[in-house]
Amino acid sequence: MEFRDLKKQYQLHKSEIDSAIQNVLLSGHFIGGSPVIQLEEKLADYVGVKHCITCANGTDALQLALMAWGIGEGDAVFVPDFTFFSTAEVVPWVKATPVFVDVDKDTFNISPYSLEEAIHEVINEGKLTPKVVIAVDLFGQPADFPAIRMITEKYNLLLLEDGAQGFGGRIGEKMACSFGDIATTSFFPAKPLGCYGDGGAIFTNNDEWAKLMQSYKVHGKGEDKYDNVRIGLNSRLDTIQAAVLLAKFDSFVNMEINAVNRVAEQYSQCLSDVVDVPKVKEGFVSSWAQYTIRVASGRDRLKFVLAENSIPSMIYYSKPLHEQMAFKEQQRIYCRLDNTIELCREVLSLPMHPYMEDRDVEYVCATVKKIHS
Numbered sequence: 374m375e376f377r378d379l380k381k382q383y384q385l386h387k388s389e390i391d392s393a394i395q396n397v398l399l400s401g402h403f404i405g406g407s408p409v410i411q412l413e414e415k416l417a418d419y420v421g422v423k424h425c426i427t428c429a430n431g432t433d434a435l436q437l438a439l440m441a442w443g444i445g446e447g448d449a450v451f452v453p454d455f456t457f458f459s460t461a462e463v464v465p466w467v468k469a470t471p472v473f474v475d476v477d478k479d480t481f482n483i484s485p486y487s488l489e490e491a492i493h494e495v496i497n498e499g500k501l502t503p504k505v506v507i508a509v510d511l512f513g514q515p516a517d518f519p520a521i522r523m524i525t526e527k528y529n530l531l532l533l534e535d536g537a538q539g540f541g542g543r544i545g546e547k548m549a550c551s552f553g554d555i556a557t558t559s560f561f562p563a564k565p566l567g568c569y570g571d572g573g574a575i576f577t578n579n580d581e582w583a584k585l586m587q588s589y590k591v592h593g594k595g596e597d598k599y600d601n602v603r604i605g606l607n608s609r610l611d612t613i614q615a616a617v618l619l620a621k622f623d624s625f626v627n628m629e630i631n632a633v634n635r636v637a638e639q640y641s642q643c644l645s646d647v648v649d650v651p652k653v654k655e656g657f658v659s660s661w662a663q664y665t666i667r668v669a670s671g672r673d674r675l676k677f678v679l680a681e682n683s684i685p686s687m688i689y690y691s692k693p694l695h696e697q698m699a700f701k702e703q704q705r706i707y708c709r710l711d712n713t714i715e716l717c718r719e720v721l722s723l724p725m726h727p728y729m730e731d732r733d734v735e736y737v738c739a740t741v742k743k744i745h746s
């Protein structure tokens with residue numbers, strides 16, 4: 374069994390994907406060109422925002438947003454303690470300070486209570502200026518944006534949505550990657566919408582920021598890339614990746630999002646009486662980048678026995694960000710991070726993808742139940 378079966382997805386869409394790649398090869402244009410423009414238009418339209426700017430990966434996307442906002446030394450950027458490293462990695466990169474915030478145990482997403490506590494603490498301390506909140510759509514579920522937006526408005530902060538795992542999710546009819554002042558996503562192969570290499574995108578309604586990020590991603594270009602008006606990056610999505618994404622897009626929208634939700638429902642029905650299953654808030658729809666259970670005791674043994682039964686599982690994440698050696702300079706903790714510490718001991722992600730057969734889900738459930746009841 375595969376944890377995320379990218380081979381099966383390719384086999385099923387082989388002819389569209391092969392001919393999309395072939396067309397790029399025949400065109401001889403490997404950077405930029407119409408597939409990139411078409412993709413940006415399609416994604417902006419799907420998400421419901423004015424600008425989509427593709428870039429080289431989801432980490433650059435976050436960094437480009439902070440660069441466009443001019444975030445730097447002395448600025449506090451609030452990030453969840455429980456997320457992939459990238460979310461916070463970009464903060465010291467622009468010389469700002471990450472302030473780690475606890476998450477909600479049911480949704481795994483940034484806790485509005487903890488966020489407000491951390492903001493107060495930063496203000497009281499008086500050393501850093503609160504500037505940005507990065508809210509992550511972790512494991513596919515949009516963060517609690519109605520509550521977070523109230524806080525960013527109250528304290529006049531910018532909201533950056535890290536939708537690397539959340540593309541395709543929504544709250545009501547409003548799509549993930551439309552909630553932040555700027556939102557980002559990743560097309561890393563295993564993300565909900567993946568390409569066949571690295572890729573990322575940025576979304577915003579703001580014309581000025583969009584223009585700045587267009588410039589920053591191509592060496593700080595002015596009129597063209599040989600007119601350089603600021604220090605930027607080389608961060609483009611290449612044409613083959615854009616073509617792959619275009620070829621996969623319709624089935625992502627029309628089939629895959631529904632399919633992962635069916636798998637999640639099947640898991641939850643079967644497992645809710647033996648482990649803590651993930652909870653999706655009323656009116657929220659997840660794109661299920663991961664299906665993550667909580668096992669109060671015996672998580673590592675469960676993982677081991679699953680492996681013995683040929684079932685792959687993963688621990689996302691085993692270490693709170695504030696314990697990562699890379700952040701040892703950012704030792705100051707501004708709020709309690711107890712939920713994150715607990716989750717790191719308890720979480721286990723099970724195989725999840727749109728092409729998972731019913732019998733595979735049943736086999737995983739039966740195996741978990743055999744060990745855990």
Ligand SMILES: *Cc1c(COP(=O)(O)O)cnc(C)c1O
Pocket residue numbers: 430431432433456457459460509535537538558559560561571572573
């Ligand atoms: C994957 C991921 C990123 C980074 O995306 P890359 O394309 O790998 O750079 C950022 N944030 C989160 C939450 C992610 O899961």
